[in-house]
Amino acid sequence: MKTLALIAGLIGVGLVLFSIRLFIALRPERAAEEKERREEGDGEMETLTLKEISHIWTEEDDTPSDENNALAGNVIEFTEVAKLWRKPASATDEVATPPPAFAIEEIAGFYRTMVENQRLVKGARRTVIVEILKMLDAEGTCPSVVGKGHAGGGGKVTETDAQYGAEAYSLLATIPLYRHSLAVARKFAATAGKGAMLADCLIIALGHDIGKIPSFHKKYYSTADHPVISKIVLGGIPEYASLPNRQELDAAIGNHHAITPPDELTVQLKRCDHDARAEELASFGNVGVPLLPAEQVTADADRPKTDHPLGSPVEGKFTPTTLELPPWFDADTVMSLLGEMVNRLEETPTGSRWHIVSMPNGLVFANQDALWRVIHRIGGHDPLVKLADANEEMKRNLLHTVVWELSRVRNAIATDLMGRGHYMTQTTVVTKGGKGYSVLLIPFRAEAFGALPSTLESEKPQALRQMVADIKLKIREGATCVT
Known part of the structure; x- marks a missing residue:
C-alpha cells in the first residue's frame, strides 16, 4: 500500500510540474494573440486606470526638455496625451461634409474664419451654429432693435430696446441683426480664445438676439420679449435641445439684459453686447469715452464711512460702480440746469409732476429722472449716454458717478444720508392730506443752488405744497412709513 501511495504521489507531482511548464510555454503565444487581437480590434474597448498609464505623460528620468517634442520634459498637455488612448475616429467620422452656402458674404466669411477650421467647434455644437447662421442669412437683414413699431405692432414696454431714445433707436435700426450678432460673436469668441468654450460662446452670441427676427417676434411678442423668444427658437433645434449644458446657455441668453447677471458667462455676453452697441453708435460720429469702470475719480477710501439709512449694500443686489468722468461733465452746468427744476411742476398727460422739491430744513430732494435729464442735455451727443437709456446698469453707474462728483467738487450732496454703494436715500413723501409713499431721492444741500432755504420755500407753488x-427720512431699515 505504501508503495502504491508513493507512486501515485510522484505521478501527481509530475502532472503539476508538466502543467506549469506547459502554461509558461504558452504565455508568449497567448500574449502575441492578445496583442494581435487588440491591434485588429474586436469591438471592445480596453480599460486602463490613470495610474496605469501615468508613465505616458510623466517623465521620471532626466530627459532633456525639447520644445519641439511634445513628450519631452516633465509636463505634457492633457489634451495631447488624450490622443494616445481615445478611440480612433471611424471612417464615417472622417468624411468631410460640404460647407453650407450663405447668401450674405459677411456670414460666409464669419463661417470660414470662426467655425470651419476650428478644431473644437464640431459635432452637435457646430450643427447648432450653422443653423443659427442660416436663420440670420435668411431673415437677419431686419433691424437689430425691436420694441418700437416692430412687426408685431405697438411695441412692448418690456423690450429693453424700447427704452432707447428716438435718435439712438433710429440709428441702431439701420444696423441689420445679422451684423450685430456677428460683431457680438467675434468679441465673445475673443474672450474664449481657442479653448473648449469657444463653441458655446459662438452659440450664445449668435443666438442671443435671434428672437428679434420678425417671423419669430411676431409669433411670440404678446407673451415674451426677445431673450425669451430666442430661447424658444433655439430650443426648436434638436441638437441644441440635446446639449448637456443647455440650461447654462439658456440662462446666459435669457439674462443678458439683467442688471446683475447671475454668472460670469452672462456677464461676458452682456459686456460684448454693450461694446458692440457702443461701436455701432460711435460709427455714426460723436464718439464718446467708454463709460466703463476705471480709476475712481473719488477713491472709496476718501468717502465718509457713514452708516446708510438703508444699511450696507446687500450681497447679490446691484451696487453702482464709479466710472471715469466723461469729458462733457461740468459741475456748474449740472447744478445750474438742476436749479431750473427746483419747485417747478411739469404738466403731463396724467397730471402735474414734480422732479425737485425744497424743504424748510435746508435739504432739496431730486428724483433720479431729473438728474438724468440734465445728463442728457449736456452729454446727449455721447453714444454711450444714448446706450444707457436701455442699459440700467450703465445708467445707474453714471448717475452714481455724477452724484459723488458733485459732492466732491461742490459739496452739493448731503453725504451723511448716503453711504458707499448708494447715490440716493430712501424717504417717505407725505402729502397735505396725510398720505405717504416711499421713494428714493437724491439729497442736495440748498446752498448748492445759491439760495437760502427760505427763498426757495417762498417760490414753491401752492399745488406743490399740496x-x-x-x-421724512428713513433713518432705520425697520422704520415705519406713514400710510
Whole structure:
C-alpha cells in the first residue's frame, strides 16, 4: 500500500510540474494573440486606470526638455496625451461634409474664419451654429432693435430696446441683426480664445438676439420679449435641445439684459453686447469715452464711512460702480440746469409732476429722472449716454458717478444720508392730506443752488405744497412709513 501511495504521489507531482511548464510555454503565444487581437480590434474597448498609464505623460528620468517634442520634459498637455488612448475616429467620422452656402458674404466669411477650421467647434455644437447662421442669412437683414413699431405692432414696454431714445433707436435700426450678432460673436469668441468654450460662446452670441427676427417676434411678442423668444427658437433645434449644458446657455441668453447677471458667462455676453452697441453708435460720429469702470475719480477710501439709512449694500443686489468722468461733465452746468427744476411742476398727460422739491430744513430732494435729464442735455451727443437709456446698469453707474462728483467738487450732496454703494436715500413723501409713499431721492444741500432755504420755500407753488407737505427720512431699515 505504501508503495502504491508513493507512486501515485510522484505521478501527481509530475502532472503539476508538466502543467506549469506547459502554461509558461504558452504565455508568449497567448500574449502575441492578445496583442494581435487588440491591434485588429474586436469591438471592445480596453480599460486602463490613470495610474496605469501615468508613465505616458510623466517623465521620471532626466530627459532633456525639447520644445519641439511634445513628450519631452516633465509636463505634457492633457489634451495631447488624450490622443494616445481615445478611440480612433471611424471612417464615417472622417468624411468631410460640404460647407453650407450663405447668401450674405459677411456670414460666409464669419463661417470660414470662426467655425470651419476650428478644431473644437464640431459635432452637435457646430450643427447648432450653422443653423443659427442660416436663420440670420435668411431673415437677419431686419433691424437689430425691436420694441418700437416692430412687426408685431405697438411695441412692448418690456423690450429693453424700447427704452432707447428716438435718435439712438433710429440709428441702431439701420444696423441689420445679422451684423450685430456677428460683431457680438467675434468679441465673445475673443474672450474664449481657442479653448473648449469657444463653441458655446459662438452659440450664445449668435443666438442671443435671434428672437428679434420678425417671423419669430411676431409669433411670440404678446407673451415674451426677445431673450425669451430666442430661447424658444433655439430650443426648436434638436441638437441644441440635446446639449448637456443647455440650461447654462439658456440662462446666459435669457439674462443678458439683467442688471446683475447671475454668472460670469452672462456677464461676458452682456459686456460684448454693450461694446458692440457702443461701436455701432460711435460709427455714426460723436464718439464718446467708454463709460466703463476705471480709476475712481473719488477713491472709496476718501468717502465718509457713514452708516446708510438703508444699511450696507446687500450681497447679490446691484451696487453702482464709479466710472471715469466723461469729458462733457461740468459741475456748474449740472447744478445750474438742476436749479431750473427746483419747485417747478411739469404738466403731463396724467397730471402735474414734480422732479425737485425744497424743504424748510435746508435739504432739496431730486428724483433720479431729473438728474438724468440734465445728463442728457449736456452729454446727449455721447453714444454711450444714448446706450444707457436701455442699459440700467450703465445708467445707474453714471448717475452714481455724477452724484459723488458733485459732492466732491461742490459739496452739493448731503453725504451723511448716503453711504458707499448708494447715490440716493430712501424717504417717505407725505402729502397735505396725510398720505405717504416711499421713494428714493437724491439729497442736495440748498446752498448748492445759491439760495437760502427760505427763498426757495417762498417760490414753491401752492399745488406743490399740496403734493409734498413733508419728506421724512428713513433713518432705520425697520422704520415705519406713514400710510
